Amino acid sequence: VSRAIHRSKTDLSASSGPIVAEIEAEARPQAPIERALAGWIATRSRSVLREMVTLVARPGILSLAGGLPDMALFPQAAYARALAEVLAADPRALQYQPSFAPLRDQVVELMRLRGVECSAESVLFVTGAQQGIDLCARLFVEDRSVVVHEALTYTGFQQAIAPFRPEIVAVPSHREHGFDVEALAEQLASGLRPRLIYVVPDGHNPLGVSLSLSRRQRLVELARHYQVPILEDDPYGLLAYDGDFAPPLRALDEDWVIYVGSFSKILAPGLRLGWLVMPPRLIPKVTIVKEASDLECSALTQRAVQGYLSQGDFPAHLARLRAAYRARRDALLGALEGHFAGSATWTRPRGGMFVWVDLDLARLGALAGDTAELLRRAVDEQGVAFVPGVAFAAPVGTRGRESGTSSLRLSFSSLSPDQIEQAVARLASLFTN
């Protein structure tokens, strides 16, 4: 995949960027300091998703790739006002400061909106959901620990556990239900004892699907019974387009579920602010890991987000997000129906930003190679991008692995409905030209 992106980038005569620089660096002979690196990192490369951020930022590309929220939907003016007010009034906004209690209280309200009752004492701010994931990995995972995630899962979780060289057990990613809870139950009954279970209950990344309420209940029962912590990653939990999602796992169990929330998708990623909800008695322990990581979250950002939320426009803002993304999801599903009916199957998400497409390779004879190879042609020939399924696969050799080579993840979050129709048409034309 990395090579495919590199080539497509060169073909489009882009100026040198991080991807090219990385590949060139790797081609040079090793300097001694590279031999001083920790063993686990020698064989790691960057997340394809992160490389995509650079790739699709180029003009002319219609991107169904990265899960970037639409910049036009950011409450930029309102947030600017909030920042200005905080900086004019509060001299502590730029200082080292303890966690900002009024924002913790607002997170408690957000969690209530999501169906969870929790105390302010169970909330810890993190530098985006990715840090929440990383802190939990460091809290529960040790060298060579057994970790459970889905066969198709968010790359950021895989990156966070990689330093521990874990023994990964992948449970199937069901195209309608997501996390295959019964498959996990069987493994646990057979003696599997993981240190951590990772799950995205709604707006699944990459499938887009939601876990049913009964499967949520079963999953937390398993966690309680076998005493295994669950890391519940819920960045899309408020982006529901057909009525609210079922309550997250944290609403069903407060002892074994660590919940990760984020302002990135409901306000803006540039804030770099998210939160954990976890048993209060673990807060001192996770605080140790947080402080070792980056001391604390920006006092200014905490105060400005609190100020923005106090302005009272957030409910209307959330309604605007839902309406806009609902229309885009519908446009993507309609375009797939129009261009891929009979030659592919796809998920039908009730929220989030993603649709997962499994190509029927027998009927799509035009495709040489896999969807990573297809990406190169898509970018070069049609100026359209997606994420090849392989990006979400567990490392080769993982028990329960799915390769993802005939699949792709499409994001509907950053293009207009018309652009989405055009992008899918361009994609389809790869198979007819």
Added chain:
Amino acid sequence: VSRAIHRSKTDLSASSGPIVAEIEAEARPQAPIERALAGWIATRSRSVLREMVTLVARPGILSLAGGLPDMALFPQAAYARALAEVLAADPRALQYQPSFAPLRDQVVELMRLRGVECSAESVLFVTGAQQGIDLCARLFVEDRSVVVHEALTYTGFQQAIAPFRPEIVAVPSHREHGFDVEALAEQLASGLRPRLIYVVPDGHNPLGVSLSLSRRQRLVELARHYQVPILEDDPYGLLAYDGDFAPPLRALDEDWVIYVGSFSKILAPGLRLGWLVMPPRLIPKVTIVKEASDLECSALTQRAVQGYLSQGDFPAHLARLRAAYRARRDALLGALEGHFAGSATWTRPRGGMFVWVDLDLARLGALAGDTAELLRRAVDEQGVAFVPGVAFAAPVGTRGRESGTSSLRLSFSSLSPDQIEQAVARLASLFTN
């Protein structure tokens, strides 16, 4: 120390805060999820320095404790203008974005001001210097690795390496020269092969001292000869009060020195922005660790800091910082001379924020116990705070350990010269009452 702080807090009838909550949580019976924690964290507690942030935020305390820059010196209005301009003009400021190249160029200029020539390709932004330290620990340190730091060293480095359960070798902290380079040379000649060497070359934390140029040269020669990476932590490198510091280690070697810089002490900690300077070929590797940690630094913050630096006031701002902190350092050294001459010795820093005091216990018979116990009395009886030396000591059992029990770190950064005189007088009265 933790208990001492707890008691002093209670004595002063403070409302319950993080410290009390932590201690109460630890007193409760363990819930099963605590048995699921990674082994290394079970025995860890929070950094005393971080607890201090809460303790000394209370009214009435004259704090010589935390290394907090003076809020009154933050360029708050100018930074507010920079933020407003970015948010009005740039829709990408709140989006996921690649590293902001114009700010990288400005960091190259800052490094030049510090005496270092480096390329923009060798710069990586981090969420404050602490993240720079953490990323380097993860890049070079593995389970049970040998790591070298000083007998008295910054707690944040100790926290960052703790998860690896390292074998720490502590070299003496010399009260005039800082890092005892010749002691390290002897250990290396005897076969010691560390994975990483940590050093603060100027404004040493906690000593306040600077490494001489000849010792810097010797240290990088050792790193090259024995092929050991040096992590050079330089948050105070531009805060020099008697003419510029000698060039940092990175100016003497670009292959084995990883440099960590920060905007926290020269602009404001609330930005949560710092940078690494390292061999460009390692940037793709450290980027993997950065992305696993928190994806990227805030695009908004990068753009606003770039905007602030473009306004052209930074040289004058830096001159104001130096003048203000120089006067405070002089006030502290004068107050020590006035109140502790003959009963203590102390360092005479050329920059930074700290003075280290070794009490002459024989002559200070009034002191029962150690400086951690003294802190309790200082806060309770005199409303003055410092950091007891033990906070900077390596774990018990470390080879080369110094206990720090008869020493204290005084910061002169956040009090006025008059307050500093008053604080030292209060401290001295503990020995005469």
